[in-house]
Amino acid sequence: MTIKMRSLYTSIITIACFSSSISFSSEIPTIPDAKFVVPEKREFQLNKSISPCNNFFEYVCSNEIKDFKLPESKNRYIFSINDASERIKKQRFEYINSLLNESNLSAQNKMIKNYYSSCMNEKSRKTEELLLIEEYKKEIVNLSKQELLEKFAQESLTGNSNLISINEFNNRNNPKIKDILFYYHLRLGSKDYYSDENLMKDYHDLMIQFFDLISMSSLKNETSFLIDFEKSIAKVYPSKAEFRNIFTSNISIKREKLLSNYPNLYFKTMLNKIPNNINVNLVTKDVIKQINVLFQKVSIKELQALAIWNRFSMQDIKYSYPEFYIKNKDFQNKYFGSSKIEESLELQCTVDTSQILERNLDIEVLNKYYKNFPENRVKSIVHQIQKTTLENVEKNTWLSKEAKSKAELKIKKIRFQLVKPDNLEDWDLIETTELNPDSFIKNKRKIADNDFNKMLKEIKLPVNDLKWQMSPLTVNAYYNPTANQFVMPLGILQAPFFDETKSDIINFGSVGMVVAHEIGHSIDDQGSKYDELGKLNPWMNKEDLKLFNKKTFKIINLFAKDGIDGKLTLGENIADFVGVKNAFQSAFPNKTSENKEEQKEFFIQFAKVWCGVLQPKVREYFIKNDPHSPIDLRVNNQMKLSEKFEETFSCKKGDPMTLPNEERISLW
Template sequence: MKHVVILFLTLFILASCTNSTKSDKKLIEITGVDATLTPGDDFYRFANGKWYDSVSIPASQAGVGAYMFMNYPQRMRLQGILDSVSRGEHPKGSIEQKVGDFYASGMDTATINKRGYEPIKPTLASIDAITDVTSLMTFVANQIKVNNSSIMAFGVGPDDKNSSMNIAHAYQTGLGLPDRDYYFKSDSSVVAIQDAYKTYLTTLFQLTGSSAATAKEDAETVYEIDKQLADSHRTRVERRDVIANYNMMAITDLKNTQPNIGWAKFLEQLDAQTDSIDIGQPAYYDKLNTLLKSTPINAWKLYLKANTIETYASDLSQPFVDAAFDFTKVISGQAVQKLRGEIMASAVDNYLGEALGQLYVKKYFPERAKERMLDLVNNIQKAYAVRIDKLEWMSDSTKIKAKEKLSAMTKKIGYPDKWKDYDNVQISRDTYFENIVSAAAASYERELAKLGKPVDRSEWYTTPSTVTAYNNPSANEIVFPAGILQSPYFDNDADDALNYGGIGMVIGHEITHTFDDQGAQYDKDGNVKDWWTKDDYAKFKSRIQQVIDQYSTFTVLDSLHIKGDMTVGENTADIAGIAVAYDAFKMTKQGQDSTKVGEFTPDQRFFLSIARIWKVKMKDEFLRLWINNNPHSPPVWRVNGPLMNSTPFYNAFDVKPEDKMFLSKEDRITIW
């Protein structure tokens, strides 16, 4: 009886997916393929080689192409909107007025340069007035309210074990370099970044009045505090442990274990009414508690000054902007500064993102694209259910739980149903710095208002114009903003091969995060809860280890390898995302056909589309930064890695044992 039910379900899904496919799609020609290469040796280069060898990275960017570098042309779109809206007259308090005036205030570099660092002098004076740890913590709390965080990282969000309620959270923080490991490595590339950071700190102190000698000495003091804090940080791999990074603690207990922090008073000054807090990484706060007592107060004051100037450097006069860029240049390899319009497009998106998002969606995102995208998501979700049913390693009882979780998933596409309110943000055309502070304060108040309240499942955690997609395990939701719903990911008028290989792969990827090494620990309601049988979970973990082991062998730059244990979640999502997108594609009319479109079959177009969405060229410095900090594999391995494990890819391009990407069937990884 069980097999009959599964067969019926498969036939039903096949029919529903096929019927939903439009037949009037344009067939886009695929160009840029380097036919001199063998697809099975390096498919990324085969698909993108001509483009890669001919494209130049703009001097103002660290890379060019798709994925995160699509935000560059996207910012040009936003800048066009902002240029237009900032020139018009709009009712005071309207989103057009606030967005336009914010942009105009940031474009007024003459006024910004004239003010120098005048806007932060009151904050620096407040630091000078600190006399002890108590007044230091008061300063820290007050600055969190305007997004100038330093040694304490406070936020409000869902409780991992009761996802319907918002609670207070604290995380490790306090570093000026990208990650803890930068303070302890001694290879030349990292030492160069350490030196550049110290130079940056020295320059910031000089720009605010210190002599060269004093500034250099003060920079060393700040760096040493940074390094001591870094020593307590968990690594990026350790932070993947969901259970270890959930530590609910009573404020009364923290009074005894971390008395120097003064949690009760600190939370009171934040206006945060709570008797408990989830501390993600307790060792950091243990170390901070010790350092607050052992480090001289004057050293802490230097640290807070450096942190404040760093926070606002890019919002002050040109010398501060230049200093910040000199440091960025060493880390990323970016040759010249971005144009002011591009910088301001990002700033408006950061501070007034859903206000700008309304203008963006109105101009660039038609409702019919949302409908088509929902079809794709539904079809891939159905195909995923079939894959779960076919898993040989999973028991029937766990399959039922997995499909319940899959079915309960919330799908958000394009833009929020309910927009954020910016009524309490005060924006003027001639006070850029104050505009930033007002927007930051409003954001904090919005966050604080959620504390102790039920979670609003309609809330978005990215702006509609951002080129991204995400999975939120505590809400069991997948989110696809309007920003990513454009070529090469999605084209409402393109054929199914391109859309299923493009945005379809991304949809499958985001669904899989529900079932990766972290997401698999959350139940269908978004709570951290064990829904597996013990034997099934052991089998699942063994497959996760296969992904870690395989990707750890991939070389990226010189002898630099992918960090398999840091990127395992994203790699798992890539492998399964492609597999389920292909299954869904095969349920469409085009997917069941073998007629060539130009030079390529539908299956070949599907896989070429995958390679196109990760078409990226970047500076070596940025690639090195990526490998050390980004949980995603570099683009070349987001293509070649999962395709090495895809038997349909082998069939589509006749991959042979002598080809470099070839793996024997028993070595190809299948998780979902």
């Protein structure tokens, strides 16, 4: 499950999370970015020296992986995702560059041009960084403790939060209404890192160097407070597995409770900007309580250190303090596996422009490069997957009558939105604004501020549940339970996810699996808490859930044997299981089919989707943080669970890619 604070949705992948059993312990060889070429199409020659019944991932992927060299700027590469992403990045780059020498541009294209130009202007960026840091230092040293605490609250209202972030959040009782959500992001991502003594020591050293470089050595003594501050919050911060249930529980809080229980966070300043009739939510109360307690006894020096560290340590220091920037990259590489090498500035700025102005850029790119996409073929596959899923739920024998009826209704009511939005309104474009080609940081903050103000301005308006939470050129897909909506952008509909040269039967193994995966989320342990209208209204009773949990415990146990947190990854592993099963049944509705070669191609196409590599340290990072299992296990463990795979490849009981029947599950 991926959390996007403007909505809650489950996606087929977390873009950054890719793993490979081939690369658990050895470094992947690299190649300079300039020499790396994305092939028009990968062949995925099968490794006939490996039995598919012994290791299906290696049978399909190892030949492609064997000669692959990772671009130096990357620490992971999954072929289906990254090949498509690289092609789209090139198209974005070409489009942006076509604007640079043009003067008579639309307001939208002028905004894109100026943002990119400001990113490319290294000299101006250095000057701007130094000036902003100096201005911020002067500002906070003249504030009292109370004024500094209030400043944190004021910054939360700019879209550039320094402590507490604010976003809109669909009301769980009426998904047509917008709430407000307050939340705090743990700076290192996972609470587990705060118990690593070596990491904490290096993190502390990083802080000391930061304050030395920005000429605030007087705050070096406060770095111990910064470490203790984050470690204290980490102790009460939810684990990644616990986050699965937070957003389906009651996290709303009365305004008077916010004000009375957490006075040191100055929620009054934030609430003054939020209409009184808007419901507010808190993630999580223990975290906010802990921050409030720490702020009760914090000194002015400690607050100054926190304000500066939070504002500048991870951003806006690339050109002004390159020594710290490099040391920070070394730290990120050592503990999280990120690459020390960067892409060319042109591509960095293409990515940055894409991130900040994604939809505004992609609506132009899509119109230029994607004219005749075979949308009807995709719609046909989606329709068949929906039909198969519904038929299987109708045949279910263990759900209560009421739950079964609700599941059927929910599947019938799913809204499918494919390829690109039908209406301009549903693109959710950023409002065009004047940007300065010499002010990169101010441009970025201006856009964030405008977007935040737009959110507050529209908070009283009904939710537009046709609005896309991803740009159409995102290489991903998602299911949004609060709208009972499945979105599959054009970005993911490239080979091998969708291969126009293959039959629909083979494409069921890839794009069909994606569709079945996301529909599966609508009725899993989390999806079953929402009704067909997207309202938080659980429809499995206690006995249903007891049976569901008993069945799915086998999946938890299977992945736990491979060192994976089966509880964290449960939702995605269930969706993969349902995805493979229902996609296969859609491709081969005739149970007596003897076309073994097509069936083999189906499973091979599925495995191709997850072929890839990553550096070993990255795998460690994502096992701690990602709700999706490593890609080798997304292939091999799902093959173990599949009787059809065993039959198709004539595997014998006891082969590595098989399980005893009692260790397999049936759901729907």
